[in-house]
Amino acid sequence: MASSAADPDRVKPSSCSNPSRKVRIVAKIRGFTDQETESLNGDSAPWISVRKPNEDGSAEKTTVSFGDQSTRNGYEVDYCYEQNEDNSMIFSREIQPLISRVFDGQNVGIIAFGATGSGKTYTIQAFVKSIPEFHKLYFAGCNLRRATKQVPFEKQRRSHKGLIIHIICTQGCSSTKLLGKINLVDLAGYEDARRKSVESLNLFDSSRVNKSLYALLNVVNALNANENRVPYRESRLTRMLQDSFGGRNRALMLICLNPLSCQDTIYATSLASRSLQGVNRIFTNATMKAKTSAKPMVTKGRLEIASATSKKPTSSRAQFSEKTSSCLVKGRKLFDKGNQFMTSEQAKAPSNIALAMQSRFLPDVGSATEPSLQESVQEQEDSVSDSFPATLPTDEESSLRNAPGDAKPSEEKDVHLCSENKHSEVAANVDRNMKALTYLEEGDNMEKENKNLLINKDESPPLSARLRDLTNNLKSLYAATPIQMKIPNETDTSSRGLVVSTDTVEPKTPVTQHAITAKDKWEVATDTSSRDLAVYTDIVEPKTPVTQNALTAKDKWEVANCQSVTFNARSSGFKHSLVHDYLRFLNSASKEELKGIRGIGEKRASYILELREESPEPFKNLDDLKDIGLSAKQVFIDLIVAYICFLVFQDI
Numbered sequence: 001m002a003s004s005a006a007d008p009d010r011v012k013p014s015s016c017s018n019p020s021r022k023v024r025i026v027a028k029i030r031g032f033t034d035q036e037t038e039s040l041n042g043d044s045a046p047w048i049s050v051r052k053p054n055e056d057g058s059a060e061k062t063t064v065s066f067g068d069q070s071t072r073n074g075y076e077v078d079y080c081y082e083q084n085e086d087n088s089m090i091f092s093r094e095i096q097p098l099i100s101r102v103f104d105g106q107n108v109g110i111i112a113f114g115a116t117g118s119g120k121t122y123t124i125q126a127f128v129k130s131i132p133e134f135h136k137l138y139f140a141g142c143n144l145r146r147a148t149k150q151v152p153f154e155k156q157r158r159s160h161k162g163l164i165i166h167i168i169c170t171q172g173c174s175s176t177k178l179l180g181k182i183n184l185v186d187l188a189g190y191e192d193a194r195r196k197s198v199e200s201l202n203l204f205d206s207s208r209v210n211k212s213l214y215a216l217l218n219v220v221n222a223l224n225a226n227e228n229r230v231p232y233r234e235s236r237l238t239r240m241l242q243d244s245f246g247g248r249n250r251a252l253m254l255i256c257l258n259p260l261s262c263q264d265t266i267y268a269t270s271l272a273s274r275s276l277q278g279v280n281r282i283f284t285n286a287t288m289k290a291k292t293s294a295k296p297m298v299t300k301g302r303l304e305i306a307s308a309t310s311k312k313p314t315s316s317r318a319q320f321s322e323k324t325s326s327c328l329v330k331g332r333k334l335f336d337k338g339n340q341f342m343t344s345e346q347a348k349a350p351s352n353i354a355l356a357m358q359s360r361f362l363p364d365v366g367s368a369t370e371p372s373l374q375e376s377v378q379e380q381e382d383s384v385s386d387s388f389p390a391t392l393p394t395d396e397e398s399s400l401r402n403a404p405g406d407a408k409p410s411e412e413k414d415v416h417l418c419s420e421n422k423h424s425e426v427a428a429n430v431d432r433n434m435k436a437l438t439y440l441e442e443g444d445n446m447e448k449e450n451k452n453l454l455i456n457k458d459e460s461p462p463l464s465a466r467l468r469d470l471t472n473n474l475k476s477l478y479a480a481t482p483i484q485m486k487i488p489n490e491t492d493t494s495s496r497g498l499v500v501s502t503d504t505v506e507p508k509t510p511v512t513q514h515a516i517t518a519k520d521k522w523e524v525a526t527d528t529s530s531r532d533l534a535v536y537t538d539i540v541e542p543k544t545p546v547t548q549n550a551l552t553a554k555d556k557w558e559v560a561n562c563q564s565v566t567f568n569a570r571s572s573g574f575k576h577s578l579v580h581d582y583l584r585f586l587n588s589a590s591k592e593e594l595k596g597i598r599g600i601g602e603k604r605a606s607y608i609l610e611l612r613e614e615s616p617e618p619f620k621n622l623d624d625l626k627d628i629g630l631s632a633k634q635v636f637i638d639l640i641v642a643y644i645c646f647l648v649f650q651d652i
Ligand SMILES: Nc1ncnc2c1ncn2[C@@H]1O[C@H](COP(=O)(O)OP(=O)(O)OP(=O)(O)O)[C@@H](O)[C@H]1O
Pocket: 030, 031, 032, 033, 034, 114, 115, 116, 117, 118, 119, 120, 121, 122, 123, 188, 189, 190, 256
């Protein structure tokens, strides 16, 4: 059913494609099955037309077109193997050169992509010499796949299958070993989600699979376009295949074509062909958020499906919330045991993101102790920071994780975690943090990280200095933490003086006290005018818990002010609100206010104002922060820390 415009043997694949291309895209038209041959009964009007470069120069590229499209330009591919070109030809031309790379210590990926029933499995299996061994591995893998719970009928769940072969190669007599890897991937069949949703009511399955396929095609697209940023993080599939792409590694994408009329084959070829040209990205919800300038590759309908599936509570949010909550819990643990007066209402008190941000971003934030706490939480946060994307987490991941039994809706989980873990493991946790930080302080990579941080010359001190401060502050904090203090009885007459101190001390008592004791006592000794201070110091020192009273007025105001804001912010995606507020702040704050943000000094603040003169809203997403030399990841962490600090202070 396929016709060719040129003799395939006359065209070598390498001569008609860019050899430096990281991912080669080759089409393969499947042979007819016995059943198909029977039903065709000699009627072999070609549905697929292939045009290949030829000597007379009438065609420069290999293109594939379908049915009536044969008059149009068709879809460009690196090469197209037709029905008369069997798998052994593909093996010798495409696979063997890749295998020799593996023996040089490179990784390669061989990926079969195409519509359902287009011969992907058949083709991939042909590349494994020992079929019994392949079958053993392959079917063992198939059995491991989780049974579908969500699909209401007995249709087998579509999923990707892969075989990873590690090859260790010793070079001659030397002890050097080269480690290479072959990733053989049989992708789930591409199905147009709109059509299948009507036919099989399996929308969830379709969109889940398609999103990961789009993510893969976006990666191929970025690699072939030599883009600086390759969006590997958009799906679990691309993260797994990451080491087969980029650098010296090469991959082959085999587009399997159904020889009989098949709409999905046309879609699949169209998508793959665009990845070859490295021009247009497929836009899932997540990529749309990250970049707004490029043209979408998918139709409106498909985008709608993607957004429809992402409207339910996603588990990337759940994952995010879980992490945030655990950080939050860690942050709270620093104070929790001293939190004896905290009522259950306070424990459940909603938090105000905007206020948290203000307290973080505006210059007049509080005492010198606050940064130490923020830093401490931030450093704890670093342990999970790798999982926080510079751009926001994706929907594909969400839908994968949202598989039945995988995750609870995020809000539920968030609140649950926060409240459940409030009062546990304080001392052990602080101790662990101190050890971890001390270890970090002595770490080998410190110099390298210092260099990186020194790029941000405006404000940030070297990491080692920050960690040293942090360790010291944590030690102070640990020493001064209310766990070790005697908590006075509220009716105790000795606490009368506390009434005086409550107005001044506010939430940052634990560390401040310690600092005051050391420094201010000296001042008391040397300065005759500081009699009041002496009284103040004596009164405040042992009576930390009264800060709870001191906070009451402030907290009441905050809680009253933020009930609705917080609820909305949380329910509509807490991270989006944080980021949005932060960017709005950058777009509108005065120079002095900007200078209050960590990482922004005089120069950077002036530069931001210049950018604002050129465009009223220069910061639309976190990626735009690169323009002013700020790391999106760092800012994202800062936002979370600000939020945590707000909660911590609120709970004291
Ligand atoms: N070159 C070929 N010649 C003859 N029959 C073929 C050829 N390639 C595939 N087939 C047959 O076509 C059918 C579908 O092939 P296969 O299962 O490999 O498709 P698939 O794309 O992997 O499908 P799915 O997406 O459902 O996994 C099988 O019956 C297979 O035997």
